[in-house]
Amino acid sequence: MFSSLLLSELRILFSRRRTLALLVALAAIPILIAVAIRLASSPGTGRGPAFLDQVTQNGLFVGVSALVVAIPLFLPLTVGVVAGDTIAGEASHGTLRYLLVAPAGRARLLVVKYLGAAAFCIxxxxTVVIAGTLIGAALFPVGPVTVLSGTTIDVGEALLRFLAIAAYVAVSLLGLSAIGLFFSTLTNVPVGAMAATISFSVASQILDALPQTEWLHPWLFSHYWFSFADILRDPVSWASFGDNALLQAGYIAVFGALAFGRFLTKDVLA
Structure with a gap:
């Protein structure tokens, strides 16, 4: 029953035009970066996002540069839209009552909705990394990658590390997904839950940038978002990956419990 419910949720989620439009918009980020650099007379050394200077020498860096651009706003924006719609969207369409009538149960439905949002994070x-790799290979030379430690790795290992970076970024967004799920249980208006989730992300990043709140930084879910650069060292440093995963797990536990408590007592009238 659980697996069939999850498969149904994933099928519905990724067949929606809105979801596809969000993924297309994310894929457009590395494409725009690559085309702009290709048409420019110079790469603009010292300006732009991290790794941008390396793109003209190696197209594999397009995906990583696009992630740096997408992490502060575009990825949280898309995750906020999907997570904020999980419960509130069903309530606004009048389908939540019918889902609860089925033997799925509220707890199981909540878990399925969160797993759907987590799948979107992945x-x-x-999407950003693969689109960046493909457009980078099409427009620029591709070869061995020089990592931050100064050593060189072959293309195969570089691609594996870029997939690991994608996994790191996906894990980074899981806490935000739990926050969005909680906000989605508070209202029947999806736009409100989406706006609250995105605002929460912006607030976390602002606090993380203020030296006056340095004591709070390690507890902010956005604190480790850019630490994926450790994967581009030799040897790879996995400490930040573990710290990030532990932090996101804490947010999942706290906001998952809040969402469960709210959803368990939520009156479903439509």
Whole structure:
């Protein structure tokens, strides 16, 4: 029953035009970056996102540069839209009552909705990296990659590391998905839950940038978002990956419990 419910949720989620439009918009980010650099007379050394200077020498860096651009706003925006719609969207369309009538149960439905949002996090990160790799290979030379430690790795290992970076970014968004799920249980208006989730992301990044709140930084879910650069060292440093995963797990536990408590007592009238 659970697996069939999850498969149904994933099928509905990724067949929606809105979801496809969000993924297309994310894929457009590395394409725009690559085309702009290709048409420019110079790569603009010292300006732009991290790794941008490396694109003309190696097209594999397009995906990583696009992630740096997408992480502060575009990825949280798309995740906020999907996570904020999980419960509130069903309520606004009048389908939530019918889902609860089925033997799925509220707890199981909540878990399925969260897993659907988590699947979108994975798809979103992969979309940016894969689109960046393909357009980079089409417009620029591709060869061995020089990592941040100064050593060189072959293309195969570089591609594996870029997939690991995509996994890192996907994990980074799981806490935000749990926050969006909680906000989605508070209202029957999806736009409100989406706006609250995105605002929460912006607030976390602002606090993380203020030296006056340095004591709070390690507890902010956005604190480790850019630490994926450790994967481009030799040897790879996995410490930040573990710290990030632990932090996101804490947000999942807290906001998942809040969402469960709210949804368990939520009156479903439509």
């Amino acid at each position: 798809a979103a990160a992969l």
